[in-house]
Amino acid sequence: MTLNRMTGAALLAATLALPTLASAEVTSPECIAPAQPGGGFDVTCRVAQTGLADAFGGPMQVTFMPGGIGAVAYNLFNTTRTDDPNAIVAFSTGSLLNIATGKYGDFDENDVRWLGTAGADFGAVIVKADSEYTSLEQLMTDLGNDPSSIVVGAGGSVGSQDWMKAALLVRETGASPMDMRYVAFDGGGDAIAALLGGSIEVYTGDVGEMASHMEAGDMRVLAVMSDERLDGAFAEIPTAKEQGFDVEWTIMRGFYMGKGVSDADYNTWVDAFKAAYATPEFEQVQADKGLLPLNLAGDELKARVDENMATLREIATEAGLIQQ
Known part of the structure; x- marks a missing residue:
């Protein structure tokens, strides 16, 4: 008798729960x-x-x-x-x-x-495959000597997270982020198109965006802004930290x-x-x-x-x- 009552109670509870699920639209x-x-x-x-x-x-x-x-x-x-x-x-x-x-x-x-x-x-520092920059160290040297000599672009205005990545890089060289040449785009897709078209020289984007571009071979990732190297397709990309620059963006x-x-x-x-x-x-x-x-x-x-x-x-x- 007790079992029947418990079973009945369970059935009632399940029945009462159904309207909640059914109300989901x-x-x-x-x-x-x-x-x-x-x-x-x-x-x-x-x-x-x-x-x-x-x-x-x-x-x-x-x-x-x-x-x-x-x-x-x-x-x-x-x-x-x-x-x-x-x-x-x-x-x-x-x-x-x-x-x-x-x-x-x-x-x-x-x-x-x-x-x-x-x-x-994670943030990433990206250039065209045929860029003169083959390492982050080369880029950082030029940014430190004259931040305005390199056109950096990304999908966000001054103060956005993509701008912050570029600003952190410039600051790490000892130069002022306010002196860099930064071009803002309305999203990463536009910035990537500008990089491939030659309108900008460096794209401070996200490594996740690069997954579909890795096999194409039209871009080079100089560094990923993670604490440690990533796995899988990104395992060969060095971090900024291991190249001597304390820059991270998750x-x-x-x-x-x-x-x-x-x-x-x-x-x-x-x-x-x-x-x-x-x-x-x-x-x-x-x-x-x-x-x-x-x-x-x-x-x-x-x-x-x-x-x-x-x-x-x-x-x-x-x-x-x-x-x-």
Whole structure:
């Protein structure tokens, strides 16, 4: 009798749980990359598109929404798409830096729901394959002698994370970052095109963006800004540190949703990411895209974002990007 009552209670609990799942309205999953195709946000969305391919019973669409290095998308999801259950938006540590320095307007990190991560990426120093620079040391020597003699470009304006990578390199030489010639592009894809076209000489991008370009052989990665050498396709690329330059930049890549998304829909996505993290297939997707495992979803990601925001505000204040 007791067993029957327990079984009945379990069945009742399961029945009561069904409406929560049924209320989830994720029917047309979409990942928004807030830049032009080809950059880091594109990579981030492709991880979700492949890694969560079976999560919602249909393919995930990738949409590009360039503008303000993520500002257009951030504002959209704080105004007209605050409760869209189908859409997730790619972000990176650079996005958090833009929030910290006020480049996304009046909205801050508490105005969206931080969802899950795609993995960790690292800054990289990239030149054309036929560049005169075959080592980071050669480049750093010229930057130290005259920062304005080399045209550096990346997918972000002054104060962005890509600018910060270049600034850290110049500062490491003893020169002033304010003296370098820096060209800003609206995303990594545009910057790569400019590098290949000869408009810039050095691209301070992300190593993850290079995964699809490694076999083409049209670019050379002089250094990766990680603490240690990476595995797989990037194992032969030396770090800046091992070449004698104490420069490191780690990029967290992930996704957010509008603040008005219901708990049921938000948790449907969180559960989908957590389930994907537990599979070797997702780890393989990360590796294929040049990312290292960094698997955080829901409250864990929110805590990490809060921690990073405090650090970025401190660094940005020291660099004069935030006025006291």
